[in-house]
Amino acid sequence: MLQASADIDTSETLTERQKAVLDAALRLLVEEGDHLTMTAVARRASCSKETLYKWFGDRDGLLTATVQWQASKVRVAPVDRKGLDLASLTASLERFASDWLKVISSDTSIALNRVAVGHAGPVKRKDGKDDLGAIVLENGRFALARRLKPVLEAGRQAGLLQFSDAEAAFRTFFGLVARDVQIRLLLGDRLELTDAAIGGDAARATQQFLALHGAKTGPQGL
Amino acid sequence: MLQASADIDTSETLTERQKAVLDAALRLLVEEGDHLTMTAVARRASCSKETLYKWFGDRDGLLTATVQWQASKVRVAPVDRKGLDLASLTASLERFASDWLKVISSDTSIALNRVAVGHAGPVKRKDGKDDLGAIVLENGRFALARRLKPVLEAGRQAGLLQFSDAEAAFRTFFGLVARDVQIRLLLGDRLELTDAAIGGDAARATQQFLALHGAKTGPQGL
DNA sequence: ACAGAACCGTAACGTACGGTACGCTTTGGC
DNA sequence: GCCAAAGCGTACCGTACGTTACGGTTCTGT
Known part of the structure; x- marks a missing residue:
C-alpha cells in the first residue's frame, strides 16, 4: 500500500x-x-x-x-470578476446554485457520497490514512465555499451585499440552495430534479439570499 | 423472516x-x-x-x-396551539430548530443515518422490503414536516406568516436550520455543536425565516 | 412435579471476498 | 530478434461473517 x-x-x-x-x-x-x-x-x-x-x-x-x-x-472555472452589478451578481449566484444542485443530484455524486459516508464511521482509521469523507468534503462543500466566498466578498465591496461573516453567509446560501435535497437523495428518496426545477430553485434561493443579505431594501438577518 | x-x-x-x-x-x-x-x-x-x-x-x-x-x-410532544402571537411563534420555531439540530448532531442519529445511507444504494431490494432509508426519512425529515407545518399554517392564519406553499416554506426553514451540518457530520467532519451554538443557530435560522416569510416588514421571498 | 417451550452458549457450515501467487502473452528498449 | 518488465487471466488461500444446528438450562403452564 x-x-x-x-x-x-x-x-x-x-x-x-x-x-x-x-x-x-x-x-x-x-x-x-x-x-x-x-x-x-x-x-x-x-x-x-x-x-x-x-x-x-x-x-x-x-x-x-x-x-x-x-x-x-x-474543477470548474472561477467566475469572471468583471464589472459587478446586481444583475451579474445575481446571475453568478444563480449559476452557483444551479451547478451545485446539479452536482449533488447526479448519480455519481450520490454514489460517491454514499461510500464516503459509509466509510466515515467510527471505524479504526489505520494510520493517518486520508479518509473518503474528508476528500469528498474537501472537493465538495469546502471547494464550493472557496469558490463562492470571493464572489460574496466582491459583492460586499461593491456595496451589493451586507454581512459580517463570509463563512456564515456562505452557509446560509448553502442551506437555502440545498435544503433537504442531498439527505433525501442519499437516503434513497426518489426526487425528480428536472433542469427546470433546478433553475427555479436556484432563482428562489438566490432571491431569498439577496433578501437576507442584499444591501438595499434588506432587513438585517443575523 | x-x-x-x-x-x-x-x-x-x-x-x-x-x-x-x-x-x-x-x-x-x-x-x-x-x-x-x-x-x-x-x-x-x-x-x-x-x-x-x-x-x-x-x-x-x-x-x-x-x-x-x-x-x-x-416521538415528541406536539406544540400547544394556544394563543398565537409573534413571541410564541418565534419561540416555537426556535424550539423546533434547536431540537432538530440536537437530533441530527447526536451520535445515535449519525450512526442510524450512516447505515441507512449505506443501505439505500442501488442494491437489489429483495421484495418490497421496507428499506432503512425510507424509515429514517419517514421518522426524520418527514416527521418534522408533519409536526412543523401545522405551526406554520397557524402562523399564517394568525397573520404572522406569509407563504403560498407550506411545503416550500418548510423546506426553506429546514435549509436555514440544517445548512451543511448534517452532511458534514455524516462525512466525518468533527463539528463541535455546543448547546450555546445550537441555541444561537436556532435563533438565527428563525430570524432569517421570519425575515423571509414574516407578515410585517417582510420582503416577499419566493 | 413434570413436560414442553423458550432460550443461552457455542460449535459447525458455506460462502463471499480481500489479498497473493503463478503461468502465459504482449510490449518496449537494445 | 531478444530479453526483461508490465500486464492479463485465473487459481488459490485465509478469514470474517451470516446462518444453522445442537446440547444444556431456565421458565411456564398444568
Missing part, C-alpha cells in the same frame, strides 16, 4: 490506462454502490487483480484513488 | 427483552457503525444468535427493527 497516494497533489501522475481503470471503478460504484468488489473492477476494466493491487495498494486505496479521480474532473 | 415486521404500526409488539436486545444493537451500531456483526449483538445482549434469527429473521430484519425501535422512542 504505497505509491498511488500522491496525497496532496491530487492526480495527473496517472497513466491513461489507470484513468480508464478508475473510470471503470467509478461506473461500477454508481451501479453497485459500496458493494463494489475487486474482482468486479478487474473484470470490468479488463485488468488483473494483481495490477490493481500494484497500482492502488488495497481496496481502500482504489476507492480513494477513484474518489480523487472524480474530484479532479470536476 | 417474518414476525418482527409489524410494518406500518411501528412497535409496541415488542417484549421488554426484545427492546433490551434492540437497545444493545443500537449501542453497538453507534460504536461500530455498519460493521455490526450478529455475533457481537448476541454477545452484547447476552442472547443466542438463534434467538436473534427467530425474532428478527435475518441481519436486515434486525437492522430494520433497531431503526424502527429508535424511531419509536423519538
Whole structure:
C-alpha cells in the first residue's frame, strides 16, 4: 500500500490506462454502490487483480484513488470578476446554485457520497490514512465555499451585499440552495430534479439570499 | 423472516427483552457503525444468535427493527396551539430548530443515518422490503414536516406568516436550520455543536425565516 | 412435579471476498 | 530478434461473517 497516494497533489501522475481503470471503478460504484468488489473492477476494466493491487495498494486505496479521480474532473472555472452589478451578481449566484444542485443530484455524486459516508464511521482509521469523507468534503462543500466566498466578498465591496461573516453567509446560501435535497437523495428518496426545477430553485434561493443579505431594501438577518 | 415486521404500526409488539436486545444493537451500531456483526449483538445482549434469527429473521430484519425501535422512542410532544402571537411563534420555531439540530448532531442519529445511507444504494431490494432509508426519512425529515407545518399554517392564519406553499416554506426553514451540518457530520467532519451554538443557530435560522416569510416588514421571498 | 417451550452458549457450515501467487502473452528498449 | 518488465487471466488461500444446528438450562403452564 504505497505509491498511488500522491496525497496532496491530487492526480495527473496517472497513466491513461489507470484513468480508464478508475473510470471503470467509478461506473461500477454508481451501479453497485459500496458493494463494489475487486474482482468486479478487474473484470470490468479488463485488468488483473494483481495490477490493481500494484497500482492502488488495497481496496481502500482504489476507492480513494477513484474518489480523487472524480474530484479532479470536476474543477470548474472561477467566475469572471468583471464589472459587478446586481444583475451579474445575481446571475453568478444563480449559476452557483444551479451547478451545485446539479452536482449533488447526479448519480455519481450520490454514489460517491454514499461510500464516503459509509466509510466515515467510527471505524479504526489505520494510520493517518486520508479518509473518503474528508476528500469528498474537501472537493465538495469546502471547494464550493472557496469558490463562492470571493464572489460574496466582491459583492460586499461593491456595496451589493451586507454581512459580517463570509463563512456564515456562505452557509446560509448553502442551506437555502440545498435544503433537504442531498439527505433525501442519499437516503434513497426518489426526487425528480428536472433542469427546470433546478433553475427555479436556484432563482428562489438566490432571491431569498439577496433578501437576507442584499444591501438595499434588506432587513438585517443575523 | 417474518414476525418482527409489524410494518406500518411501528412497535409496541415488542417484549421488554426484545427492546433490551434492540437497545444493545443500537449501542453497538453507534460504536461500530455498519460493521455490526450478529455475533457481537448476541454477545452484547447476552442472547443466542438463534434467538436473534427467530425474532428478527435475518441481519436486515434486525437492522430494520433497531431503526424502527429508535424511531419509536423519538416521538415528541406536539406544540400547544394556544394563543398565537409573534413571541410564541418565534419561540416555537426556535424550539423546533434547536431540537432538530440536537437530533441530527447526536451520535445515535449519525450512526442510524450512516447505515441507512449505506443501505439505500442501488442494491437489489429483495421484495418490497421496507428499506432503512425510507424509515429514517419517514421518522426524520418527514416527521418534522408533519409536526412543523401545522405551526406554520397557524402562523399564517394568525397573520404572522406569509407563504403560498407550506411545503416550500418548510423546506426553506429546514435549509436555514440544517445548512451543511448534517452532511458534514455524516462525512466525518468533527463539528463541535455546543448547546450555546445550537441555541444561537436556532435563533438565527428563525430570524432569517421570519425575515423571509414574516407578515410585517417582510420582503416577499419566493 | 413434570413436560414442553423458550432460550443461552457455542460449535459447525458455506460462502463471499480481500489479498497473493503463478503461468502465459504482449510490449518496449537494445 | 531478444530479453526483461508490465500486464492479463485465473487459481488459490485465509478469514470474517451470516446462518444453522445442537446440547444444556431456565421458565411456564398444568
